[in-house]
Amino acid sequence: MEILDYAFMQRALLAAVLVGITAPAIGIYLVQRRQALMGDGIGHVAMTGVGLGFLLSASPVWMATAVSVLGAVLMELIRWYGRTRGDIALAMLFYGGMAGGVMFINLAPGGSNANLTSYLFGSLSTVSESDVTAICLLAAFVVLVTVGLRRQLFAVSQDEEFARVTGLPVRTLNLLTAVTAAVTVTVAMRVVGLLLVSALMVVPVAAAQSLSRSFAATFAIAVAIGVSVTLGGTVTSYYQDVPPGATIVLLTIAAFIVLTALATPLARRRARAAAAAAGAGDPAECAIPATRAPERSVGV
Numbered sequence: 001m002e003i004l005d006y007a008f009m010q011r012a013l014l015a016a017v018l019v020g021i022t023a024p025a026i027g028i029y030l031v032q033r034r035q036a037l038m039g040d041g042i043g044h045v046a047m048t049g050v051g052l053g054f055l056l057s058a059s060p061v062w063m064a065t066a067v068s069v070l071g072a073v074l075m076e077l078i079r080w081y082g083r084t085r086g087d088i089a090l091a092m093l094f095y096g097g098m099a100g101g102v103m104f105i106n107l108a109p110g111g112s113n114a115n116l117t118s119y120l121f122g123s124l125s126t127v128s129e130s131d132v133t134a135i136c137l138l139a140a141f142v143v144l145v146t147v148g149l150r151r152q153l154f155a156v157s158q159d160e161e162f163a164r165v166t167g168l169p170v171r172t173l174n175l176l177t178a179v180t181a182a183v184t185v186t187v188a189m190r191v192v193g194l195l196l197v198s199a200l201m202v203v204p205v206a207a208a209q210s211l212s213r214s215f216a217a218t219f220a221i222a223v224a225i226g227v228s229v230t231l232g233g234t235v236t237s238y239y240q241d242v243p244p245g246a247t248i249v250l251l252t253i254a255a256f257i258v259l260t261a262l263a264t265p266l267a268r269r270r271a272r273a274a275a276a277a278a279g280a281g282d283p284a285e286c287a288i289p290a291t292r293a294p295e296r297s298v299g300v
Contacts, residue, residue, distance in 0.1 A: 003238055009124065013235075015191050016230040017231065018135055019192060019200065019230050020227035023200040025222075026184045027222070028222055031202060036198070036202045041071075043195060044098050044195075045071035046097065046182070047064075047101025048096075048101045049067030050116065051102070051108070060119065061190070062134060064189065068183075122196070127190050135190065142183055154215055199249045199252060200226060200248065203256050204226045207260065210263040225255055228255070232251050233251050
């Protein structure tokens with residue numbers, strides 16, 4: 001294939017695959033926690049890291065990682081200990097991150113807002129070898145956390161109180177989720193862009209949930225959708241000369257619409273089957289009373 005003859009496209013495709021895996025992998029926990037916009041807020045605070053990278057002549061990817069991790073931890077601490085609600089903390093990260101990024105990059109020698117474009121919306125031609133190395137290392141961390149600790153993270157995402165009663169370190173796991181989300185944002189910013197990465201965390205998960213009720217199946221389907229749309233968007237961007245981030249997000253939304261439309265008849269058949277099964281059951285007066293409350297369990 002012609003597209004593989006170019007080194008920059010090889011790097012872009014590798015980065016796209018890693019983004020397609022990591023974004024839905026952490027996004028499924030954010031959706032369960034009803035923090036779908038967390039990636040958006042972290043994406044904006046990561047702009048400060050990018051600006052600092054230009055100002056200090058350091059790697060924007062690693063600097064964005066450090067700043068976004070700090071911002072995510074700060075948001076969790078405010079949610080725990082402060083009287084300010086989580087949405088207020090997210091708003092402060094949102095606007096403060098944007099302002100800091102613009103300010104620092106304009107203070108950098110030869111810097112201008114144009115330097116932020118490839119980080120805000122993604123750029124195929126600017127993915128360097130050092131970027132790929134950083135993306136591979138950060139993606140390995142995200143996969144290790146989201147897969148290796150899936151049972152614990154799922155339990156905390158579903159019910160923090162129940163997870164605490166079972167002895168899980170809830171605060172540590174919440175912090176780890178926030179840090180992993182921050183790392184994922186910096187993994188994705190070179191392909192999708194900081195302003196659009198949240199869509200890749202949330203929309204594939206929402207599409208997968210319309211097809212499956214199992215956490216494991218939803219996880220697998222969401223990752224498959226993520227990889228498909230990132231690869232498809234990257235290839236389309238190369239041949240049609242369109243922005244990669246916008247193309248990937250539009251493909252993700254299109255996939256959601258198609259899968260939701262296909263899942264609607266399936267959901268109706270399931271509802272009819274459940275209603276038929278309930279109608280064929282014993283009358284309420286013949287039901288055997290439960291002698292003990294069922295134990296709660298977490299299935300993954």
